[in-house]
Amino acid sequence: MPEPGIIHIISHDVPYPLDYGGVIDIFSSIKALHEAGVGIILHCFDYGRGRQPELNKYCREVHYYERQEGHKGFSFSLPYMVASRSNPELLNRLAEDDYPILLQGVHCTFLLQDERFSKRKMVLRLFNVESRYYKQLSKHERSLAKKAYYLNESRLLCSYEAKIADRLPILSLSDKDTRYYKEKFNARQVMTVPVFLPHQQIRSSEGAGSFCLYHGNLDVAENIKAVEWLLNNVFDEMKIPLVIAGKNPSSRMERLAHLRTHTCLVANPEERELDDLIAKAQVNILPSFNETGVKLKLLNALYNGRHCVVNDAAVDGTPLGPLCHIAETAAAMQRIVQQLFHLPFGEEEINLRKNVLNEHYNNAGNVKKLIAFLQ
Incomplete structure (x- = not known):
């Protein structure tokens, strides 16, 4: 035994x-x-x-x-x-x-x-x-x-x-x-x-940030497509600042991110630097072009950032939809970002996140389920 x-x-x-x-x-x-x-x-x-x-x-x-x-x-x-x-x-x-x-x-x-x-x-x-x-x-x-x-x-x-x-x-x-x-x-x-x-505590700050943020592993094809779509279709003419941050960007992506005066790229940020970017952003914008899996970068943004803008693929099969602003087209995403960029993030949104995230992503509760299967 x-x-x-x-x-x-x-x-x-x-x-x-x-x-x-x-x-x-x-x-x-x-x-x-x-x-x-x-x-x-x-x-x-x-x-x-x-x-x-x-x-x-x-x-x-x-x-x-x-x-x-x-x-x-x-x-x-x-x-x-x-x-x-x-x-x-x-x-x-x-x-x-x-x-x-x-x-x-x-x-x-x-x-x-x-x-x-x-x-x-x-x-x-x-x-x-x-x-x-x-x-x-x-x-x-x-x-x-x-x-x-x-x-x-x-x-x-x-x-x-x-x-x-x-x-x-x-x-x-x-x-x-x-x-x-x-x-x-x-x-x-x-x-x-x-x-x-x-993380198990909501650390999102009330108030307003000064830029939008996309973060992810930048040598993954799906994330490369998301970055290029944001730069070329959402932020090309919308002059709201966008920061791209993540691991191993190609020289082509770096050039693309710096073509515009209001967009930039932070390559290979340390964990603390990325956390700081997520916390200071006014909008974490995280469209997904892959309908599988759970988007951990979205959960990170919901625990630590302000407004989150996604498409359906990013939240499909999860309880996260009510915590996000959802747009399927570039034009719809532009409209939502423009509205949120001047809308302070408040206590009501934080309380909603606490209710949903604590119910579904409670490590202490979920580990009991895991242990039950291993006994």
């Missing part, structure tokens, strides 16, 4: 620092589980982020494994995201005991190929319907090679997700993904446990 209160967690990446959306839920759930008294043995794939002493504060053990990148991780039958994370050392270490295993993402499910784990207590944390996500990525990608990779990965993932959907309990981030797994893949054990967040 396993020792009570100890679990293995397998993470697709090193979940610290919190510099992109894919690790925020993982790190925040680790912290919440630790605070709830759960002993954690963390296994993570390191392909550039390095060992992080911060993780030792919350985990009994932290093990790092090399990801098999490039041709080493290629498989004709398995998605690359899964095959590239096959590791005999990890599997042998997991087989040494019988503790429950939390698989953080479809990426970490290679052990389902191993008979040693056929009766092991396991739970899959689903971050996206990955087959749909990769198909969406292909639509926004300019590189023909990357487009072909995304389409092939989507094809393999569609078959793979259907196979694993009924193998173990699945916890998704949104009701939309829960419904999809039930209807498309006939998953019997799937439910929504909302994203874990590093």
